[in-house]
Amino acid sequence: MRVFKFGGASVKDADAVRNIYRILSGLPEKEELVIVVSAMGKTTNALEAIYRKAHQKEDFAPALQACRFYHEDIAQLLFPEAGSPVYADIAQQFQELEQTLATLQPDHWDQQYDQVISRGELLSSLILHHFLQSQGISNFWLDCRTCLRTDSTWREGRVDWTFTESQIQATLPAILxxxxxxxxxxxxxxxxxxxxxxxxxxxxYSAAIFAFCLNASSLTIWKDVPGLLNADPKLFKEVTRYEEVAYQEAIEMAYYGASVIHPKTIQPLANKCIPLFVKSFLQPELPGTVIHDCQHARIAPSFILKQNQCLLSFTAKDLGFISEQHLSAIFQAVHEGRLKINMMQNSALSFSVCCDYDEDRVQQIKKKLEDQFIIKYNQPLHLFTIKNYDQESIQRLTQDREILMEQRTRLTFQFVCRPSETLAG
Known part of the structure; x- marks a missing residue:
């Protein structure tokens, strides 16, 4: 029993959907397989823009129509016949989306965000379901909301593992x-x-949850790259593919922002020793990378860039030393504001954190702490991480950059800098 995950790039248009069919056609008959699919192309970004316009009482109708046309155009290329049930499903999804957008309330930003943005995955999975069915691959469309239970931490739902595992194990094996x-x-x-x-x-992460709950033999994530690389090929001129990577190494790469893997993906797989394959949907015959329980020598340095960062600095108004009491207040505010700290540094009179920039959340933290601290911040900034660094790799990235903060440990070097014309190198 295996789990496949196809990301947005692998379902971005009709040809991409047809390519998934070609990959599945090469599998053995009666393969027990769960396919987890992302929203098509840049749909999530489009829905975010629509949601923001609707929340601000701006005209979102043209953007919503463009999103609908995008999905309908893909469907028309895949289903030339007018009677396909896919069109009714697409219409229903957009009808429900319009109803949600028409009833937004100003004080429930995060909760309503989830109700809107989730439509992308529902649309893409329905289109893929119908296309595979039309090509003779019998499949069951599962609304994962019926079995993947979370709490109400909007935009970052925490999984109820007990309910989710029991529900998945009770319903999916018979279907498979x-x-x-x-x-x-x-x-x-x-x-x-x-x-x-x-x-x-x-x-x-969703795919890893299904793999964990079903005791899958493996999880394969299909990407537009030939495996797990030591850098993003869109940003770095020279990249290296890792043949195999240990779970712990992959967890640290994901934590620091490696774009190929979501940070929470590895842990549930490691807990059951389920191997994770990262493969190219463009060249499925290539071996890709396997992340599993293994030991290997120190691997090539990995270069990780996180953009749209903010550097927040807190100084006590009485110019006293930064104490544990000060740190407690800062961490409490950051926790309540749900701002993710990617790097932090303490000095005698100030405490600085580098975090993903979110204007609303930064302003919430400033408002909460402005009576105690002088607060300054810079953005937009870049955060570079070099895992398994050497002196050459540090020189390669830091040369000619204005560095605002840096740290190093035995294996990791990080620095925050202002954006430059050359993102990486």
Whole structure:
């Protein structure tokens, strides 16, 4: 029994959907398989823009229509016949989306965000389900919100593992004996029927949850790269593919922001020693990378870039030393503001944190702490991480950059800098 996860790039258009069919056509008959799919192309970004316009009482109709046309155009290329049930499913999804957008309330930003943004995965999984069915691959469309239970931490739902595992094990094996399953990544459901999301790029995590609960033999994430690389090929001129990587190494890469893997993906797989394959949907015959329980020598340095960062600095108004009491207040505010710290540094008179920039959350923290601290911040900034660094790799990235903060440990070097014309190198 295996789990496949296809990301947005692998379902971005009709040809990409047809390519998934070609990959599945090469599998053995009666393969027990769960397919987890992301939203098509840049749909999540489009839905975010629509949601923001609707929340601000701006005209979102043209953007919503463009999103609908995008999905309908893909469907028309895949289903030339007018009577396909896919068109009714697409229409229903957009009808429900319009109803949600028409009833937004100003004080429930995160909760309503999840109800809107989740439509992307529902649409893509329905289109893939119908296309595979039309090509003779019998499959069951699963609404994952019925079995993947989370709490109501909107936009970062925390999984109820007890309910989720029991529900998946009680319902999916019987289906898998007859046909493969197509379901959604990124989303879940609360006990009272609301939709939640697991955090941006959370479809990898969804696939790992299904793999864990079903005791899968493996999870394969299909990407537009030939495996796990030591750098993003869109940003770095020279990259190296890792043949194999240990779980712990992959967890640290994901934590620091490696774009190929969602940070929460590895742990449930490691707990059951389920190997994770990262393979190219463009060249499925290539071996890719396997992440599993192994030991290897120190691997090539990995270069990780996180953009849209903010450097927040807190100084006590009485110019006293930064004490544990000060740190407690800062951490409490950051926790309540749900701001993720990627790097931090303490000095005698100030405490600085580098975090993903979110204007609303930064302002919330400033408002909460402005009576105690002088607060300054810079953005947008870049955070570079070099895992398994050497002197050459440090020189390669830091040369000619204005560095605002840096740290190093035995294996990791990080620095925050201002953006430059050359993102990486």
């Amino acid at each position: 004996q007859k046909q493969i399953i197509v379901t959604q990544g990124f989303i879940g459901g609360t006990e009272d029927g609301f939709t939640t999301t697991l955090g941006r790029e959370g479809s990898d």
